[in-house]
Amino acid sequence: MKIDRRKFFKSVGGATAVALMTSEQKADALEEFLEEELEEYTLQQGRQSGLYPTVAEIAEQNKDLARPRRRGGGRMFFPGRDGKLQALMPMPEKPTLLDFFKYRFGTATHVMQSAGRALKTGMDEKVVLACLLHDVINTLMSADHGWWGGQFIEPYVPAETAFAVRYHSALRFFPDSDYGYEYPESYLRTFGEDYVPEPYLQRTYKKVRNHKWYEYSRLVTVNDLYAFDRGKTVSIEPFIDIIGRHFKQPKEGLGWDDSPSSHMWRTFINPDRRL
Amino acid sequence: MKKNVSRIALIAIGSFVLAGLLALPPATAQDGPLILSGLEISVTRLERSTIVPLGDCPRGENIVRGVIRRGDEANEFVTVHIDFKVLPDFRPVDWPRPAIHDVNGRTYRTAQVFGEMNRDPEFTCDFSFRVPVGMKVQEFLVDGDVTLDLTAYDR
Numbered sequence: 001m002k003i004d005r006r007k008f009f010k011s012v013g014g015a016t017a018v019a020l021m022t023s024e025q026k027a028d029a030l031e032e033f034l035e036e037e038l039e040e041y042t043l044q045q046g047r048q049s050g051l052y053p054t055v056a057e058i059a060e061q062n063k064d065l066a067r068p069r070r071r072g073g074g075r076m077f078f079p080g081r082d083g084k085l086q087a088l089m090p091m092p093e094k095p096t097l098l099d100f101f102k103y104r105f106g107t108a109t110h111v112m113q114s115a116g117r118a119l120k121t122g123m124d125e126k127v128v129l130a131c132l133l134h135d136v137i138n139t140l141m142s143a144d145h146g147w148w149g150g151q152f153i154e155p156y157v158p159a160e161t162a163f164a165v166r167y168h169s170a171l172r173f174f175p176d177s178d179y180g181y182e183y184p185e186s187y188l189r190t191f192g193e194d195y196v197p198e199p200y201l202q203r204t205y206k207k208v209r210n211h212k213w214y215e216y217s218r219l220v221t222v223n224d225l226y227a228f229d230r231g232k233t234v235s236i237e238p239f240i241d242i243i244g245r246h247f248k249q250p251k252e253g254l255g256w257d258d259s260p261s262s263h264m265w266r267t268f269i270n271p272d273r274r275l
Numbered sequence: 276m277k278k279n280v281s282r283i284a285l286i287a288i289g290s291f292v293l294a295g296l297l298a299l300p301p302a303t304a305q306d307g308p309l310i311l312s313g314l315e316i317s318v319t320r321l322e323r324s325t326i327v328p329l330g331d332c333p334r335g336e337n338i339v340r341g342v343i344r345r346g347d348e349a350n351e352f353v354t355v356h357i358d359f360k361v362l363p364d365f366r367p368v369d370w371p372r373p374a375i376h377d378v379n380g381r382t383y384r385t386a387q388v389f390g391e392m393n394r395d396p397e398f399t400c401d402f403s404f405r406v407p408v409g410m411k412v413q414e415f416l417v418d419g420d421v422t423l424d425l426t427a428y429d430r
Contacts (some may be wrong), residue, residue: 117331121372121388175341177405180372180386182341185326193345223387225329225339 017233029229055192072143075106076271086249090270094253097156097243101236104135112234114223119159125242127219129157130164131241134220141220145169155259156248170204171221173197181222290341313365314392315358315422319399321412321428322354323418331390332400333359353383355415355425361393368392371417375404375425378411 009015053061062071069078076086089103101108115132125129137149150166174197175183187195197205208214250257255265267273306319325343328334343350355375370389376381383404402415412429414422 117388120390130317175405179382180384180404182327182329182386182403183344184407185340185342188344225341225386 006076013150019152033047035215051189052188052193055195058192072141074138074140074142076104076139076268088271092253094251095255095265096249097247097254098236098240100136100254100265105139108136108236108274111135112236112239114220114240116234118219119238119242123223124216126158126160127164127210127216128239128242130168130216130220131159131245132189132242133157133161134224136167137255137264140264140271141150146234149180152261154262156244156250156254160213161246162214163211163213164220167204167208168220168224169209170197170201171222174205174209176218178217181218181225238266294416308360309417309421310362311417311421312368312380312392313362314368314429315362316417316423317358317361318415318423318428319356319358321425322356324354325351327352327354327403328401329387329403330401331388332357332402333392333394333398334392336389341405343405350365350405351401351405351408353406353410354401354411355382357400357402357415357423358397359392359396359400361395362369373402374416375406376413376422377406377414378413378426380413382416383410 005192050081060065076088079085086106090134091103092099094150095103105111111132114134118128120133122192133153134149135145137145137152140152145177147168149169150162154162171181173187174183174185187264243247250259255262255269294404305323308315310316315425322417327341329339331342341352343352353375372385372388376382383406385402385404387402406412412425414421415428
C-alpha cells in the first residue's frame with residue numbers, strides 16, 4: 001500500500017509531533033494510520049459495489065490455515081503491516097496505569113478520543129474512565145474484548161466502570177435510538193451482512209438493557225462509535241486527575257499485586273514469557 | 276343575567292387567546308437563517324436513507340457510518356443538512372446533543388455532537404436520526420427551546 005506522507009503527518013498532528021515521537025510510537029502511529037487507510041479503502045470498495053460478505057463467506061475465510069493470524073488475537077502478538085512485531089520498552093519496576101499507556105497500549109488514540117468526547121459532553125467521570133479503558137485490552141485480546149477488558153480493570157476501578165467496559169462490546173450490536181446509537185456499517189463487513197448476534201450476546205443484551213447501570217455501558221458505545229477521527233490529536237493529560245480519583249493504583253505496581261487480573265497486566269509487561 | 280353574559284364573553288375571549296397562543300410556532304423557530312451565539316444556521320435539506328455518516332459537527336475525518344440493516348423495514352434515517360457560518364461576534368457554544376421532533380412532538384436523538392464551531396469560517400454538518408419510515412419531521416432542536424423548523428423541507 002502506498003503511503004501518503006503528508007496525510008500521515010497530518011494524522012498525528014504534524015511534522016513537529018512526529019519529531020517528538022519515539023521510534024516505537026512512530027511505528028504504532030504508522031500501523032494505526034495504515035489500518036484506517038485500509039478500512040477506508042475497503043469501505044469505499046463496499047460502497048461502490050454495494051456488497052458485503054456473508055457470515056458463510058467469513059467462516060470460509062477463517063478456514064484458511066495459512067493466514068498469518070487469527071482475527072481475535074491481540075496485536076502485540078502479531079507482526080504489523082510492516083512485517084515486524086511491536087517493539088517493547090522496558091517497564092518501570094512498579095508500573096502505573098500511565099506507564100501502561102506510555103509503554104504498552106500503543107498510541108491509544110481511539111480510547112483517548114472516546115474519553116475526550118465523554119468529558120466534553122459532560123458525562124460522569126466513571127463513564128469517562130470507562131471510555132478511556134474500554135479497548136486497551138485489544139492489544140492483548142480482541143475476541144469478546146468487553147469481557148476481557150472488564151475483568152482486566154475490575155480490581156482497580158468503580159464497579160460501574162468495569163460493568164460499562166464488560167458489556168459495551170455486546171451492546172454495540174444493538175442500536176438504541178434513545179441514545180442515538182446506530183449499528184456500525186463496518187460491522188456488515190466484519191461480521192457479515194446477514195450476521196445475527198449469537199444467543200449469548202442476545203441474552204447479555206436483554207440482561208444489561210434492564211440493568212440499573214445500562215446507561216454507563218451504552219454511553220461507552222455512543223462515544224466508541226464516533227472516536228475514529230484521525231484528524232484529532234489527543235493526549236492522556238486531560239484524564240490524569242480522573243485516573244487519580246477513580247483508579248486504585250496498587251503500591252506494588254500493576255501486575256505485582258496478586259489481584260484477580262494481575263496475570264493479565266504481567267502478560268502485557270512480558271508477552272514473550274513462554275509459559 | 277348581565278353578569279353571566281360577561282363571564283361567558285370573558286371565557287370565550289380567554290379561550291380564543293389561549294388557542295391563539297398554542298397555535299403559534301415556538302418563538303425561536305425560524306423560516307430563514309437562525310442567528311445564535313454568533314453563528315448563522317440554515318437548514319439546507321432533509322434526506323432519508325439507510326446508510327449515513329455519523330461524524331460530529333464540524334465534521335472531522337471520521338469514517339464511521341451507521342446503517343439500517345437489511346430486513347428492518349420499519350426504520351430509516353432522516354438526515355438534516357445544516358449550513359453554519361461563523362459571524363464576528365461568535366461565542367463558543369456548549370449545546371447538548373441535537374434532537375428532532377416529529378409532528379406529534381416525539382423526540383428522536385442522535386449521538387452526534389457539536390464541537391469547535393469556529394474551526395472553519397463556513398461549513399456544513401449532517402445530523403442523522405433513526406425514525407419510523409415516513410415519520411413527518413417537525414423541528415430540529417439546537418439548544419433548549421431554540422429550534423429550526425423542518426416542515427418546509429420534509430416533502
